Amino acid sequence: MGVPKRKPSHSRQRQRRAYNSVLKLPQLSTCPQCAAPYVPHRVCPACGYYKGRQVVSVQALG
Amino acid sequence: MRHLKRTAKLGRTGEHRNAMLANLVCSLIKERRVTTTLAKAKAARSVAEKLLTLAKRGSLHDRRLVSARLRQDEDAVRMLFQELAPAHKERRGGYTRILKLAQRQGDAAQVAILEWVDTALTTTPEAPKEKPATETAPAAATEAPAAKPPEAAAEDKTTPASDQK
Numbered sequence: 001m002g003v004p005k006r007k008p009s010h011s012r013q014r015q016r017r018a019y020n021s022v023l024k025l026p027q028l029s030t031c032p033q034c035a036a037p038y039v040p041h042r043v044c045p046a047c048g049y050y051k052g053r054q055v056v057s058v059q060a061l062g
Numbered sequence: 063m064r065h066l067k068r069t070a071k072l073g074r075t076g077e078h079r080n081a082m083l084a085n086l087v088c089s090l091i092k093e094r095r096v097t098t099t100l101a102k103a104k105a106a107r108s109v110a111e112k113l114l115t116l117a118k119r120g121s122l123h124d125r126r127l128v129s130a131r132l133r134q135d136e137d138a139v140r141m142l143f144q145e146l147a148p149a150h151k152e153r154r155g156g157y158t159r160i161l162k163l164a165q166r167q168g169d170a171a172q173v174a175i176l177e178w179v180d181t182a183l184t185t186t187p188e189a190p191k192e193k194p195a196t197e198t199a200p201a202a203a204t205e206a207p208a209a210k211p212p213e214a215a216a217e218d219k220t221t222p223a224s225d226q227k
Contacts, residue, residue: 039164041162042162042163042164043161043162043163043164043175045163045164050161055161055175056161056163056175
């Protein structure tokens with residue numbers, strides 16, 4: 001089986017991880033119903049409201 | 063030639079996919095709402111809307127076409143023709159709605175609700191947890207025990223865990 005010949009240098013390791021610092025959370029909005037943060041265009045996971053309407057029970061989601 | 067004819071394959075063979083979508087649409091007809099992955103919801107939406115269009119025309123031939131697509135689930139066919147078709151009489155297409163939910167724990171799949179537009183489920187508005195605790199704590203405390211049991215029973219029916227695999 002093919003096996004790496006060398007351990008990656010510190011430079012290689014840092015180059016690989018440099019992009020990790022650019023990663024961010026998705027843009028979040030504040031729920032008009034319960035003021036919890038939620039992902040836009042999704043049902044609010046905290047209160048189950050979407051577009052001013054209760055569409056799903058939070059208890060049922062668990 | 064199959065050029066540019068795109069279908070959501072959903073990782074299945076044609077027979078498997080058609081059977082799965084028939085099951086999913088039968089559940090949608092019977093339960094009025096299904097919770098599934100976003101890709102399956104979009105595929106089932108296409109099937110469901112076409113069947114409802116047939117149901118609105120409502121001839122015997124249409125009924126047989128629908129029955130064939132739903133694998134002869136005659137209960138579902140009956141509900142589609144007698145309950146859902148009249149409910150969507152005034153609407154010209156766009157009979158279903160997809161609501162995106164949060165990602166699923168476990169595989170981070172995009173989950174969605176697929177439901178009929180004109181047969182709105184009466185999901186009782188429940189007080190959000192944070193607000194009543196600060197503002198109307200005494201009132202909520204008195205109402206909560208009485209309101210809880212029927213609400214919980216209704217929720218079991220409205221959101222079946224009907225992710226057809």
